Amino acid sequence: MANTLIFKDIDFSDQVSADFLVDVSKLMKSQELPNKHILHSEGTICNYFFIIHTGLARAYYFKDGKDITAHFAIENSTITAIDSFIQRKKSRYNIELLEDTTLSYIVYDDLKKLLDDKPHYEKYARIFLENIYIDIAERIEDLLFHSAKERYAKLIQKFPSLLQRVNLGHIASYIGITQETLSRIRSEK
Amino acid sequence: MANTLIFKDIDFSDQVSADFLVDVSKLMKSQELPNKHILHSEGTICNYFFIIHTGLARAYYFKDGKDITAHFAIENSTITAIDSFIQRKKSRYNIELLEDTTLSYIVYDDLKKLLDDKPHYEKYARIFLENIYIDIAERIEDLLFHSAKERYAKLIQKFPSLLQRVNLGHIASYIGITQETLSRIRSEK
């Protein structure tokens, strides 16, 4: 659930940042898509970086036949098959919508061209990745040191609406437990 | 144990990359330091990015009074208090040497100045972070889907020398189990 606010750590008071925002906006295209729409399928290279305006998406993959949620993207969050988008390899992720959704997207080649043309914009890619790093490091610590119960509590504290909006099974796999265990946790107190 | 080869994904055949390497080299200073030397203490902002040439360092922090290893850096790896180095906040990590070590380091302000002067170098910061991302994503998957036994096996497969070089307790905390459990895993078969 990284990157809740896309450009949250960018100081847009300077000219370069303002220019960057304008140039990126020009590349972005908007779309409305229905629930269950597949944004990306595993085994293909992901060429899109999505920004969710309203609605909900999730990235998931299959591990020993089980459907595992790797990432949720709610309003004002971003999502892509990050393994593929970064490494330009076939992705192991699928991305699907869990609600009717309005989103924007940027095409990889357009973004790459922009960064090649204006290398000083690389700074924003770096900042974006730094933010991903911070989120993901927190998640590792969560997995190492918090019980299933604590991980669940933290998740709904951070994203209270999630519980009403997605299946238990998706939440359970996201925090690394079975659906049955999550059901029991929930029924306590 | 991210970033084993520092510049592994950089194509140095082009002129910009060659220039970058030269400029970074100019910023780097070398040092020999003894075992147990403290490279960084928690609660302070980390201004150094270390590259270990020979020897061994680890980053650790305290969680409920327990010493938890977050990262090992062996030969040709890098280490810093990444939370602090990225965010310029007080770090929760300590970094110590576990062997006599030769290393180089880059001062944050020097690196920042270089990136400000030559923004097209930001690309390398981005690539570095992408590599961190890939390592760390693998670690999450490890924690979610592999048993303690499997995590241990993977670790020593990747870094066979580690077992001879560091305490069991450090390895155990790195893979998220107790020392006793690791000892039992090791004594099996």
Place this chain on the structure above:
DNA sequence: GTACGATTTTGATATTTATCAAAGAGACTC
């Protein structure tokens, strides 16, 4: 070589979570 401190192993038990199976509850179709 003995003694001391640090590290690792072993033992007994408790806790957490998974697994497998089945029942219950909701939502939608006709």
Place this chain on the structure above:
DNA sequence: GAGTCTCTTTGATAAATATCAAAATCGTAC
């Protein structure tokens, strides 16, 4: 509103790992 499908809960049991305590081993200083 009966039937069907999906999602969630509940129950019984098993497996993995933690905890607490103590013993064994190792390394080093003297």
